[in-house]
Amino acid sequence: NAGVMQNPRHLVRRRGQEARLRCSPMKGHSHVYWYRQLPEEGLKFMVYLQKENIIDESGMPKERFSAEFPKEGPSILRIQQVVRGDSAAYFCASSARGDQETQYFGPGTRLLVL
Amino acid sequence: AQSVTQPDIHITVSEGASLELRCNYSYGATPYLFWYVQSPGQGLQLLLKYFSGDTLVQGIKGFEAEFKRSQSSFNLRKPSVHWSDAAEYFCAVGAGTNAGKSTFGDGTTLTVKP
Numbered sequence: 001n002a003g004v005m006q007n008p009r010h011l012v013r014r015r016g017q018e019a020r021l022r023c024s025p026m027k028g029h030s031h032v033y034w035y036r037q038l039p040e041e042g043l044k045f046m047v048y049l050q051k052e053n054i055i056d057e058s059g060m061p062k063e064r065f066s067a068e069f070p071k072e073g074p075s076i077l078r079i080q081q082v083v084r085g086d087s088a089a090y091f092c093a094s095s096a097r098g099d100q101e102t103q104y105f106g107p108g109t110r111l112l113v114l
Numbered sequence: 115a116q117s118v119t120q121p122d123i124h125i126t127v128s129e130g131a132s133l134e135l136r137c138n139y140s141y142g143a144t145p146y147l148f149w150y151v152q153s154p155g156q157g158l159q160l161l162l163k164y165f166s167g168d169t170l171v172q173g174i175k176g177f178e179a180e181f182k183r184s185q186s187s188f189n190l191r192k193p194s195v196h197w198s199d200a201a202e203y204f205c206a207v208g209a210g211t212n213a214g215k216s217t218f219g220d221g222t223t224l225t226v227k228p
Contacts, residue, residue: 105157110155
């Protein structure tokens with residue numbers, strides 16, 4: 001039973017480019033969460049999605065960041081026109097309906113902006 | 115708003131010694147509480163969780179945690195630490211209303227001396 005999968009594991013972008021991070025939830029999970037971890041800090045909530053719906057995006061920066069979880073395929077976190085401050089580890093977690101509180105985390109994508 | 119404080123940034127213990135990692139939370143209702151462990155370059159692994167019932171919860175890898183409502187604490191313990199326990203530990207509080215969003219502490223780094 002595969003866990004939460006994220007790709008790529010490492011991503012290098014130059015300032016101004018776009019970054020696309022992918023997350024495939026655990027089988028049977030319909031809830032996806034994205035968190036960001038800056039160096040030496042804990043995880044900060046960004047967005048909570050269900051299939052085709054954004055439930056809570058209170059942690060998302062107002063500009064350049066967007067997320068989707070389409071009916072088919074993985075969830076995507078998209079960062080447009082990246083800046084050096086976007087360099088961080090981005091973690092995806094998933095949970096099952098009826099037990100949204102128990103989240104299972106993927107290995108993360110480490111984004112480096114040059 | 116919910117918040118989590120992990121007072122100890124870094125703890126060092128000798129192999130075989132006991133361990134206690136502190137966690138204090140702030141939340142207006144009954145909290146959903148979690149402890150996660152993160153090894154370098156890896157994602158987060160759920161150690162244990164508390165939703166309700168018995169305030170002493172058992173987790174994986176020999177860890178346990180005790181919920182103390184009067185102290186707003188959820189400290190993690192292990193009677194005998196192994197070198198492989200060296201990692202970063204995160205306490206988290208969930209919204210408890212099926213909202214799924216978790217708030218994390220900044221983490222405690224555990225070093226194990228031989």
